[in-house]
Amino acid sequence: MPENPAVESLVSESLVSAAHARLEQMLEDIRRLVEVESPSEDLEAVARGAAEVAALAVERLGAEPETLTIDGVPHLRLRFGADNPKVVLVNHQDTVWPLGTLERKPFTHDDGVLRGPGVFDMLTGVVMSLHAAAILKDAGHSLEGLSILVTGDEEVGSVTSRELLQEEVAGARAAFVMESAAAGAYKIARKGTSNYEVIVHGRAAHAGLEPEKGINAGIALGLLLPEIEALGDPEAGTTVTPTVMSAGTTTNTVPDRAQVIIDGRATTVAEQQRVDRQIRELTSPVEGAVVEVTGSINRPPMERRMADELFAEAQEVAAALGLPQVPGAEVGGASDGNFTAAAGVPTLDGMGAVGDGAHAEHEHTLVEHIAPRTAMLAGLMARRLAD
Template sequence: MTHPTSNPLSVVDHPALLSAAESRLPQMLTDIERAISIETPSSDLEAVARGAQDFATLVTERLGATPETLTVDGVTHLRLRFGSGPAKVVLVNHQDTVWPHGTLERIPFSHDDGVVRGPGSFDMLTGAVMSVHATAMLIEQGGTEAVDGLSIIVTGDEEVGSHTGAPLLREEAAQARAAFVMEAAAGEGGALKIARKGTSMYTIVLHGRASHAGLDPEKGVNAGLEMSHQMLAVAGLADPEQGTTVTPTVFSGGTTTNTVPSLARFDVDVRAKTQDELQRVDDAIRALQPVLDGATIEVQGGINRPPMERAMAEALFDRAAALSEAVGIDAPHGVEVGGASDGNYTAGDGVPTLDGLGAVGDGAHAEHEHAVSAYIAPRTALLAALIADQLAD
């Protein structure tokens, strides 16, 4: 989104942003180590709260402003607003991770040969730290007035669906010109994410009737067999031509080896490029009918995140390309990806959204998770330029 009444290039010293970010890199690496060294698995709300508390202290130390701590249903989130009006630009972060306690013992923070490792290094603690330092760089150039209208959000449940974080984020971004999502970039070259599939998450519970598997199996209704029928039916809802995936994932059932199981369940992960496709699959799952006489089906869950459609990112991506030249770095590429983020919510609400502005590396949710430190300063400079561009009146 451009603002013809103002020329951002005359307001911001773009080349200075790159040198400022490069001078800040040692401090950014120290801050990334600090964030990684507090384990914050999403399921442990006390651990997430500890991580949020320390990150709030870090923000205060770097920006001279203290974020609000917002706890919703036990989940801790942070919000820092500059100025008194509605947010014009929202930086979207999370500090919960998928990694269980004890991961640091196996994969401690390290920075060797230009590679940062540790749980959350790629997804997405590096991006969260970049948010803070990009803001600090703008304050250094123009004081706090330079970031009037900026809001930084750091949620605590993104990895498990953002059930409490999403309403907070959507409210904050409701009148924003831009949402910049600090999730990791795509691929080795650090492509920005200009479209994401929407997601649905289901648990399908099959109810049968127990009986003795040896004495009178015919009196039972086998929930496990019903599950096998329904798993095949659900998997068949995928549409590769439309880019729609429907994947049964976790499944369980039964009690003992000599009992016809009365209960079974399986989870389903759905990804689609359009809201219409998400709705088609949702309708079909809710219309499932049992195959075995006496069996019943219970559907839990539903559509979680709307698609982040390309149209919501294209104008911001064009600005990123132009500002990259002004900053003095290579222009990023743009890609469409299957994974979802909190950017799906802002884009779904009609807020221009650009994703993947965080770390460049690989291994989200995997043992080889890492970020390449050579990209941190240039991308922090680009982020600062984008923020200033969208805050310009």
């Protein structure tokens, strides 16, 4: 980006001081969101979570987001100014934790560690988005061209929000994805994901009286499993992993159906397409067994080249703020950053919380990183929003 003296004077250690001054309020805001509970499958809970995020936006920024409900799922969009944003902060507030988790895993803040369902993935990132924007606003920087998007179905594949996301980032200068960090690193590349179900149809028969008249779908599927896994290519970074599987209905019946869920990951679109083609060509070595394949490519890969420019800029911002350089990491997990990068928008991911345990019992966020990373986000936003 071309240098702008007014912006460069703003991108200084004063941003770090401003972020630290807001830290106690940020911690309270994180608690508020965690204690709502917003599992993806419960749309009423997701709506309550969206309402709490909207309330925070009003309190911290004096602006009320639009609520866009798509197929029953509420998403929030807070635009400042133009209909064509320059910068989009990509968030989600749905979590993987069912209602009631808070009773056994309450929000806590002990010894610099925050715990609670969704605190790492990714409610801390949502709060950082709002406060980074507030820091710039308080410093007199225009938020013209900023969009803060908070979706409600990322954890279940962004089925209803994908089109909204792609429309929002079209033509943007940057998408900053507020997912949690990878051991403190920004995420500069992600694998694309594909999801399939392989179903084998056989023929039922009595397991004691006439098993020879059956076609055992369980055995047929078992023989296919090594072939399915072999569709991966370790050198190319492609994995094809059979996960959840089942067969049969009763203990004395030859199974007439067996099925397995397949998780596919690849670093390039070409590899995704190869796996997609080859998995659909599967046939059973068991005579009479029929193979059916459902599912498809879900998220394209976030290729490294889409993050390079923003990642280099992040190092410049870190130096201007007097902060350590932030490392970059290439990861196997996917996010909405896959969609923004595939849309041709420069994308930097993993800009949210530092901690560990996404989707796990030990989920936590480290408080010491919240203010510095919020200042980093504010600095990057200032640069990309500048004319």
